Amino acid sequence: MTSVISPPAATVPPAGPPPRSGKRRRPLGRTPLGLLFSAPYLVFVLLVFAYPLGYSIWISFHDFFFTAPGAVVDRPFVGFDNFVTAFADPAVIRSFGNVAIFLLINVPLTVVLSLLLATALNRATRATTFLRVSFYVPYVTASVAVVAVWIFLFNGGGLVNQILGPLAPDPSWLINSQWAMPTIAFFVTWKQLGFYILLYLAALQGVPKELYESASTDGAGRVRQFFAVTVPGVRPATVLVLLVSTVTGANLFTEPYLLTGGGGPNGASASPVLIMYQRGLQQGQPDVAAAIGVVLVVLVLGIALLQNRFAGGKD
Amino acid sequence: MTRKRMSATRSPRIQSVLRSIVLGVGAIAFLFPFYYMIIGSLQATPDPTVAGAFPNPSNLTLDNYVAINERINLLQGLINSGIFTGGVLVGTLVFGLLAGYALAQLQWRGRGVTFALALLVQVVPFQLLMIPLYVLIARDYGLADNYLGMILPFAINSTAVIIFRQYFLQLPRELFEAARIDGASELALLWRIALPLVRPALITVVLLTFIGPWNEFLWPFLITKDAALQPLAVSLANYISTVAASASNPFGATLAGAAVLAAPVVVLFIVFQRYFVSTDIGSGVKG
Structure with missing residues (x-):
């Protein structure tokens, strides 16, 4: 082991063929x-x-x-x-509209809630292990398993409607064409939030403590500090959260397939990937399905670039 | 000066209360559906009222677990999920580890490109791969209804490769140089020196790799039509979407199946939760 520090050791080539030249x-x-x-x-x-x-x-x-x-x-x-065939189909157009609704609800909600909970968790002093475990558990659990509970919770006579009483939407959440997509968006937000909390927690460790101290001496309260120090400090993480949640949202399949029985009611919650499955594999038009996929990915790339442009700042 | 100090001592208490409320509401929102899953799976007749959220001794039964087991063979489903997950774990731990080591400790042409590929792969959306992978694996290679076909697209987890690389990079290079002079082969170095030093990374990677295939629905759903080969997530999903209506207590049976599917991952996660740390996984995603 002494050879570790002796200078010649570093220049000796590794075992193998004898050194010839450069x-x-x-x-x-x-x-x-x-x-x-x-x-x-x-x-x-x-x-x-x-x-x-x-x-x-x-x-x-x-x-x-x-x-x-x-x-x-x-x-x-x-x-x-194939692209013309795909987009002459109103169901395909509808599915893109649906995923837009999904993203408009899911992405902002994800960013706000995960940053809020990560900040609170970062400062917590008691029960941190319990809190961490409870925040991450939905993320590590199979979607298929938790979907079963949500169907039970959100069906016509389910617990949610029992609590809401006369305020419950009619028809109920998952069979209501107005509420089906937002309910799926809430479900996915809840299910994935733990992962984004994890990303924000990592980012929060990188925000220098001195910044909070100097903000505090300047008289900034906690709320001011949050917006002046925390939010800009975790900006790279926010860009990542935006990107990952957009890509995850565009990949939506399991939830509309199971929660709303295949994108119902009447296609109100069908996602492009669900349509790709139906057109491509069930109806034997893989070329049309591939065209839908290409368009979807191009759109997601475009959104990601815009997010990077506006949320990414100069870094 | 005094006023400032006063507000500084008063407001942290309010803030701490507020923080506790936020965290408490969050914990309840995340945990309640799991609690409800267990309660619902034990009810003899489904009780969706508010009272039904509390255990009622006269309405408790294990029949739902028997009922779901009659519809979908739970043990076979668990075995299939286990084979699928196990295959991915073996692939990732063997080939992912080798790649991670080579990326961190060896100098070879193409290292930068390989690392860039590992990062890039993580942002390739599955929706673009779904159709061609189905055509290739199910049609061209004839691997539909086959464990190999199920495992193939997930065989080496790229996030794991990056986490391994990250850990191996932290090991001092001199350690390896010394052993190389003593004539140790690279494989021996990896096995006897590097691996014991990155044991925490191994657990993180096993945990992270495990949840992927265990929870995966879309791909095994596309590739397996034979019920005897379906992982539990797929057979439970098929039960939810087709036969649930015909059972006497479909909610009880569905939730019982959900509890069986969720249990292994949740238990594994709780036992090893301290290895599920932000920095490792964060670096794995960001590179």
């Missing part, structure tokens, strides 16, 4: 073994992410249909035909 003889780097170690992961990324990503775009511009394995068929290039 770096030029090593086209794969100093320890090519690293490439071998990473090879399974690289193959995985190419196979499961890169190739399907390209394939998806290719499918969306071709006449693509399911065939028996190994069958060779002609899949002609059709330009934007």
Whole structure:
């Protein structure tokens, strides 16, 4: 172990082929073994992410249909035909509108509630483990499991309506075309909030304590400090929360599939991914479904760029 | 000066009360549905009234667990979820660990690109991959109704790769140089020196990787039509969306199934909650 600190040790090349000369003889780097170690992961990324990503775009511009394995068929290039077919369908337009409603409720609510709870949790001195566990539990639990409770809570004669009494919406939440999508948005906010609290807690550790102290000596109260120090201090985390909650929202599938029985009532809570499943896999139009997916991703990327522009500031 | 001090001593108390209220309301809002899941799963006849939120000894039963088990084989579902999750864990712990080590401690061409890919992969939305992955895995490779087909898209968790890299980066390089001079192979270094030093990262990664496939619904739902192969999340979802109406107490049975699906993750999480820390997972997402 003494050799650790002796200077020559650092210049001795690692075990393996004897050193001949400079770096030029090593086209794969100093320890090519690293490439071998990473090879399974690289193959995985190419196979499961890169190739399907390209394939998806290719499918969306071709006449693509399911065939028996190994069958060779002609899949002609059709330009934007699949996109036209997709967006001539009112149900598709509706699903994009639905996801917009979802995002308008879910994203701001997520940012405000998770920052509020993370700030409170960060200052808490008692029962912190209990609080942490209770905040994260919905996030770690399967959506399918908690959806079951929400159906029970929000159905016609459910506990929520029992408490609300005459204020309960009619028809009830999940079968009401006005309330179905907002209810799903509330559910997802509740379900995912723990993860964003976790991100904000990490960010809060990085806000320098001196800033609070100097704000305090300047006479700023806690509320002032929150807006003058905390909010700008966690801005990078806010950009991340905006991005992740938007991407998660655009991926919405399980909740409309189960909570509202497949995007009901009458498509009022259908999400684009649900429509992709129905068109692509149930009705055998993978090309149209791929086109919907491409448009959805382009829109999400656009929203993410706008968020980054306006919430990201100069960093 | 005195006025300032007075307000400084008075307001923290109000603030502390306010904070306790916010935290308390939050905790109740997060925990109540879980409490209600258990209460509901034990009711002989469903009681959605306010009184039903409290246990009523005359209305308690375990029949709902028997009822759901008759509709969907709970044990088989748990085994299938276990195989799916176990496969992902093995893939992540073996190949993710190797990649994380190589990214942190070895110098090789393509290291930067690989790290960038690991970050990029996390923002690729699944909706774009759904159709091509289904075409490739179910149609071209013929892996529908197959554990391998279920596992493949999740086989190596990229967040885990980044967390491993982060931990291995913190280990002093001299430690490895010394052992290399002694002629130890890289695998031996990883196994005997690096791994014992990053044990907390291992637990974080196991926890984080576990919840993904255990809770995953969309992909196993697309790829498994054979009920004998479906993970519990899929068979319970099918029960909710189709056969629930025909059971005598559909809520009780559904909630019993939900409790069985939720229990393993919740228990695992409570036991290891201190490894579910913000800094690790934050760095895993942000890179």
